[in-house]
Every structure is written in structure tokens, then in C-alpha cells.
Amino acid sequence: MGTRDELVESARELLWERGYVGTSPKAIQQRAGAGQGSMYHHFAGKKDLALAAVRRSAEELLAAADEQLRTPGTAVERISAYLRREREVLRGCPIGRLTQDPDVIADPQLRAPVDETLTRVRARLAEVLDEGREAGELSASLDTAALAATIVAVLQGGYVLARAAGSPEPFDQAVSGVLALLAAH
């Protein structure tokens, strides 16, 4: 494991915990056990390192989503598996949280991987819903793209409620609520 990789991992953790604005190069270096010179050798600066970290987290998120969604079962079962998989709810979403970071949203390069990731998750969910619709499991009149957005929003918003409450409970409630509505189709 090279120093470069340790810097990226360190940046990933800090971006998750504190966001882009709240994370300093110095803090990243200290957590990685690397010095200034090392960081500026491997990366052009804070933004460059953050970009590498965000891309890595995005890959991980998409791989994890795909893992739940490709399991056997009905569409609703697969979506339920995705929503109910074990999550560190109080830590929130490493990608979604960046959405609240003014410097990320203001910079097209930093926003791009965030946008792409959430867009792809929605597209993947819409595929699963389409399959369920074609199998006659879901009503033919459903707008699957809209419903996919709803499901991802429930996740992202569930994190918000849980962090506000200091408890995973509202997250679990939000998930239960949408699954109950879905099941009735």
C-alpha cells in the first residue's frame, strides 16, 4: 500500500466525516502519516486529491448498489434488499453529503462524479422497476424513472433525518414507509 493510496483513503474518510470545506490538506496528511512534501508530490493540491478520493468512493457506492440489485428475486425484493442492507446510517452517504458542500457544487469538476453517481443509481433502480413492471409485478402505469428518484431520495433524506435525530430510527421508518407503499402494488 503506497503513500499515494493512504492519502486517498485518508481523504475519503475526512470528506465523508467533514466534507470538502471542513477538510484541510494538513488533516489529510496527518491521518495518512505523510508530510506536506509527499502530498504535493503525488497531487496538485487539495482539489486534485479530493477528486481522486471522490472517484474512488463513487465506484464503491455503485458496486455496492449493484450487488444488492443483481440478487435473485422480484423487483420489490431486490429493492428491499438494497434499502435494508446494513448501513452506517449516522455517518450518512459519502457521495450525497458532498451535495451540501458549496465548493463542490460550485466546481463542475468536483460536482461531476457526484452527479454521475446518483444519476447512475437512479438509472439502475429504474431498470429493476422496469423489469418488475414487465413481469406484471408492478402496475403498468407507474413512472419508473420518477419512482427510482423517490427511492434514492428516501435513502438520502433518511440519512438527513437520522443525523438530525442522532438515531437511525427515522431512517428505518422512512424505508419501511416507502416499502409498504411499494408492496401494495
Added chain:
Amino acid sequence: MGTRDELVESARELLWERGYVGTSPKAIQQRAGAGQGSMYHHFAGKKDLALAAVRRSAEELLAAADEQLRTPGTAVERISAYLRREREVLRGCPIGRLTQDPDVIADPQLRAPVDETLTRVRARLAEVLDEGREAGELSASLDTAALAATIVAVLQGGYVLARAAGSPEPFDQAVSGVLALLAAH
């Protein structure tokens, strides 16, 4: 309009745009057209001023929610009015966004008004859903507390998706999706 009020308004705007970590006392003073001395006369420091700003935003949010939810109509109509009211979607939620701020979440005093606000919105929505259930409009088997969490999560998550995409579209989709599910009850 006193200087104190202008400082609070300035802090409200900056907290909304940039969060707590991303907002400096100096920036607040400049936007308010006030000096250092003025701010430290009226408030004990950054946290104290932020607390005043957050409390004010919380009141406003609760009043706005109540306005939509107390209109005449069925439960689903009132919830639809709430979800579909005009919003500055790309700015996100002034309260929900604080949930991503490590210094807010780490400080019980700062987190309290955020928690209380979102909890009260959920409670208010649950009341409306209960009324709909008693009126026979909604299935008696629905868990209204869970569904209330779902609805608030769709809002909060919708903001996340919209900011990522740089467009209100996914927010509107998420809202449409949950309303379509609700309408089928």
C-alpha cells in the same frame, strides 16, 4: 431593523449557502455591513449567532409547513400541496443542510433545533395522515409515523438529488413518485 437583526439575517443566508463550517464571522459581518465590535457586542461568538439564526429559520420552516398542511382538502391533497409548493430547490433546505455539518452534529446545542424542527414536521405530517386514515381515505393498516418519515425524507433527499444534478428535475420526479404511490391508496 436593528444591527442585531441584520447580523441574524446575514448569518441565516450564509448558513444556508455555505453551512456552519463554511461560514466565517467576518463574512457574516461584511454581508450585514457591521464591524467586528458590533457582532461581538450582540453575540458571544460565532456559535451564539448561529444559534439565533438557526432558531429563526426553524420557526419559518415550521410556519410554512403548517400553512400548506392546514388548507382544506383531503389528507393526500394537503400533503400534495405541501410537497408541491414553490421551493428554491437548488438552494436546498436551510435546516436539513445543517445535518451535514460536523460541528453542528457534534454540538448538542446546535443540533437540538435541527432535530426538533424535523421531528415536528414529521409529527405534523403524521397527524394529517391519521386524519386521512380515520376518514377512510387511507388504508387502516398504514404506519403513519413511518409514512411521515418517508415524505420528509423524499423532500430532503430530493434536494440532494437536485443539487447533484444542478437541476430541480429529480426533486420533482421524487415528489411525483411518492405522490403516485400515495394516490393509489
Added chain:
DNA sequence: GTCTATAATGGGATAGAC
């Protein structure tokens, strides 16, 4: 590749004059 030194700027607050 990594280190230390240096630097310009900003963050967050206190002190005391007016």
C-alpha cells in the same frame, strides 16, 4: 519521493479607545 522552511491569507476572538 520526502523533508523542513517560509509565506500570504483568513479564522475567531479579545482589548481598549471613542
Added chain:
DNA sequence: GTCTATCCCATTATAGAC
């Protein structure tokens, strides 16, 4: 009540030695 001066530390780098 508000102003300016001052303080100490953090941020985000660059330079050049090793």
C-alpha cells in the same frame, strides 16, 4: 454600541535541501 488594533493559530500552498 461601534470602531480599530492586535493576537494566535490554521489554511494552502511554494521552494529548495536531502
